[in-house]
Amino acid sequence: MKATDDVRRAMAPQGVLRTTINLGNPILAGRDPETTRPHGISVDLATRIAERLGVELELLVFDSAGQAVAAVDAGQADMGFFARDPERGQGIDFTPPYVLIEGCYLVPDASPITDMTEVDRPGNRVVVGKGSAYDLFLSRAIQHAEIQRSSTSPAVVAYFLEHELEVAAGVKQQLEAGIEEYGGMRLLPGRFMTIEQAMGVPKGRDPLAREFLAAFIEEVKSEGVVAELMARHGIEGATVAPQA
Template structure:
């Protein structure tokens, strides 16, 4: 004879065991960030990494035109650890990279952290910190960064760059004039007889040597934190890349890449708190 209480007990035990197995399965998925990162980053069968040639700190072209730089090294190493083929997707400006991330045309990007971009991008902690600087003509009366924000001062910036976004928020009296890319800023500054050019310090230093008759204002107007970014809501990818980038900083990988590519003036970002 079947006893109802025993049947109910067996059913409870069965359901409890099934629930435990289900939770274990979910926990296994949740606790394996690499598997989640592969699913979110490798949907096309490869890792599509945006490489921005508009920022010489991050990337440039080698003698044969091949991409090289710290961002290229990090992209290749991330793909290797995930077991994914790598596709390096070139861009000439940060603004174009951000649009590609937003449209999910790339899986991974190397971009400056900015609150405006956060609407479409998930960031890791920064891996390098670089400086934004101002450039003026030798005869310019401007001597300090604080003197730039005045009525009548026109500042050339790269459209959609981190310093474009920053200066759009910060400058109250000066006017921004946008070049299509960051490398075109100084040429625009010269051709339109503008008062100031703004950009990555190393790019401006190189341009100053190229054109002559110009100088950088002392110091910096902003610190630019460069991070790895993925399209919005790819949280497993962000989690795995967050651990990856901390390891790359701590192991000396980032510092060695900067040294190997001859990059000066960029500092490895501190460990994330």
């Protein structure tokens, strides 16, 4: 889809493409340890979109998905990178996904829990990152266990250990990093959800904006750009979403 003047106005009505970047998901973005600048797949894709539109890019960087969603909902950003979710869909129009990520459970090594079906039981406390995709999902799915929330997704494992909880839920790679850092924990086999990472624009925005992003996503998937960016940033355990 060509970046016509109409598309440019739909995507960046102020002449600058304001894009949220969520540091809470290490698959998508992080900070360079030397420059502290954000980097990652979402930053690279946002840069390509701005270049195609011929406008300046303004990165609005947040520590959690909930903060990034709120910025788009409030019209403070023109687009963002999010996991698709029905609740978020009330204020955001999503594109098809470009990356699929696994949501998994973590338990102490000594836990009697060996299977995901044993998590949702009375007496179990499950910590999630506040406002994350798996928070929204598990808030609907969990019927018997108690859900607790850490301030951000990267804080889940530390919260889990500090409060001596039964289960932690999150992005597989983030939980694996916690195991490597602290030890004494294990992942339960399988996944409780597949997290569909997509882009989104504020609900009510000119439909050309979503159409442009949706076409862009299909293009970068089919041309191998997403796979190339994942390899460049050393992302393992995630997969490129299939063509819509």
